[in-house]
Amino acid sequence: MIDLEIPKKLTALLQQARLVADNVFRPISRKYDTLEHAYPKELDYLAALLDGVNEGGGGASAKKLTKDKAQKNGANLAAVLGMIELARGDVGLALTIPRQGLGNAALAAVGTDAQKQQFGDQWIAMAITEPGAGSDSAAIRTTARLDGDEWVLDGEKIFVTAGERASAVVVWATLDASLGRAAIKAFLVPKPNPGMTVVRLDHKLGIRASDTATLALIDCRIPKANILGSPEIDTKKSFAGVMKTFDNTRPIVAAMAIGVARASLDRTRELLRVPSAPSDRGHASHVEVELERLEAELEAARLLTLKAAWMADNGIPNSLEASMAKAKAARVANELTLRCIELVGPRAYAEGELLEKWARDSKILDIFEGTQQIQMLVVARGLLGKTSAELR
Numbered sequence: 556m557i558d559l560e561i562p563k564k565l566t567a568l569l570q571q572a573r574l575v576a577d578n579v580f581r582p583i584s585r586k587y588d589t590l591e592h593a594y595p596k597e598l599d600y601l602a603a604l605l606d607g608v609n610e611g612g613g614g615a616s617a618k619k620l621t622k623d624k625a626q627k628n629g630a631n632l633a634a635v636l637g638m639i640e641l642a643r644g645d646v647g648l649a650l651t652i653p654r655q656g657l658g659n660a661a662l663a664a665v666g667t668d669a670q671k672q673q674f675g676d677q678w679i680a681m682a683i684t685e686p687g688a689g690s691d692s693a694a695i696r697t698t699a700r701l702d703g704d705e706w707v708l709d710g711e712k713i714f715v716t717a718g719e720r721a722s723a724v725v726v727w728a729t730l731d732a733s734l735g736r737a738a739i740k741a742f743l744v745p746k747p748n749p750g751m752t753v754v755r756l757d758h759k760l761g762i763r764a765s766d767t768a769t770l771a772l773i774d775c776r777i778p779k780a781n782i783l784g785s786p787e788i789d790t791k792k793s794f795a796g797v798m799k800t801f802d803n804t805r806p807i808v809a810a811m812a813i814g815v816a817r818a819s820l821d822r823t824r825e826l827l828r829v830p831s832a833p834s835d836r837g838h839a840s841h842v843e844v845e846l847e848r849l850e851a852e853l854e855a856a857r858l859l860t861l862k863a864a865w866m867a868d869n870g871i872p873n874s875l876e877a878s879m880a881k882a883k884a885a886r887v888a889n890e891l892t893l894r895c896i897e898l899v900g901p902r903a904y905a906e907g908e909l910l911e912k913w914a915r916d917s918k919i920l921d922i923f924e925g926t927q928q929i930q931m932l933v934v935a936r937g938l939l940g941k942t943s944a945e946l947r
């Protein structure tokens with residue numbers, strides 16, 4: 556039976572994440588939004604602290620969560636709840652914690668024991684998107700060919716989160732573009748590599764503390780063992796292997812959306828002096844009713860997200876629920892953060908308030924890891940029992 560109670564054993568983790576959000580992220584939030592491409596060096600200290608906690612065997616740090624993800628012991632639920640707290644502090648900074656890249660999730664989901672051993676302590680970005688391949692990842696044109704004991708990668712990747720800061724990148728490339736999805740594989744490219752260079756960093760609307768890089772791969776050579784999953788091209792299986800990563804990561808993006816929305820709602824209540832307990836005046840103001848509507852939307856998103864994570868922890872296929880959670884949570888965060896600005900008024904639109912930043916930060920959550928429209932497609936396919944070829 557489904558159980559979405561927050562387990563007691565997570566109390567310490569969530570307290571830790573809350574402290575980081577309030578005392579590490581919030582005080583530097585505006586600084587790194589303004590500095591944009593400057594690396595938030597304060598996070599090195601945080602990463603070292605988390606490592607220390609791990610090595611001591613106590614607590615449940617972010618690194619431990621990544622490692623535990625494969626172990627079906629509530630780690631997905633822990634990761635989602637922890638991310639809600641961190642994103643309440645700052646989404647861009649949460650995306651910049653060393654060794655917590657999207658590539659780390661891919662390694663945890665589909666890496667071999669040897670690869671996990673070799674790359675477990677690295678900060679790994681994930682490079683899927685190309686100028687001609689965004690939502691339609693089957694259109695990837697970056698190539699991989701075997702040359703003796705090495706894979707040779709050639710192509711261009713855009714919008715790579717942590718593409719500059721990460722110490723390795725999981726690069727998606729095709730073994731044979733004529734064979735479509737089935738020939739797309741993921742490769743672990745450690746840095747530095749003379750064949751992989753950062754071409755530029757993008758200036759963005761939000762999550763400016765997180766670097767977004769364009770990478771050029773020219774005769775980029777890596778060991779033969781660095782392929783994630785099997786090198787066989789199985790046209791029946793499509794690219795289920797690499798796509799599996801998203802079942803774990805979409806609820807995490809949903810968690811980011813819930814965190815930033817929570818932050819906006821709490822700050823709005825504070826500024827408008829509307830406490831979360833219902834008023835006992837016998838009637839509610841328009842603002843109170845509106846805030847309760849937003850609370851209900853947020854709670855619906857939160858419950859969907861916890862359900863998707865709970866299913867992953869219990870070995871139940873959750874692609875449909877992971878997409879439902881991300882679609883709902885990101886849409887709610889977009890609407891809610893803007894509505895909070897309207898409710899508070901001009902003060903919320905000014906740089907003196909983080910409310911304007913949170914509205915900007917929230918937009919990306921409805922774009923990366925699959926846009927709103929793509930999540931709806933995945934949901935529709937799941938409900939109607941259609942394949943990606945039948946419904947596109």
Ligand SMILES: Cc1cc2nc3c(=O)[nH]c(=O)nc-3n(C[C@H](O)[C@H](O)[C@H](O)COP(=O)(O)OP(=O)(O)OC[C@H]3O[C@@H](n4cnc5c(N)ncnc54)[C@H](O)[C@@H]3O)c2cc1C
Nearest residue numbers: 681682683684689690714715716767923924925926928947
């Ligand atoms: C800040 C940032 C960070 C990112 N980080 C990463 C990263 O780390 N790694 C990575 O690989 N990528 C990353 N991305 C890329 C991101 O995942 C893509 O931008 C996203 O998948 C959309 O692809 P696209 O930009 O090519 O848009 P397109 O696919 O061209 O879509 C444009 C519009 O058309 C809609 N659309 C597309 N296809 C359909 C369809 N079949 N039905 C209905 N509507 C459709 C989309 O929803 C969207 O609204 C990042 C992007 C940004 C902006």
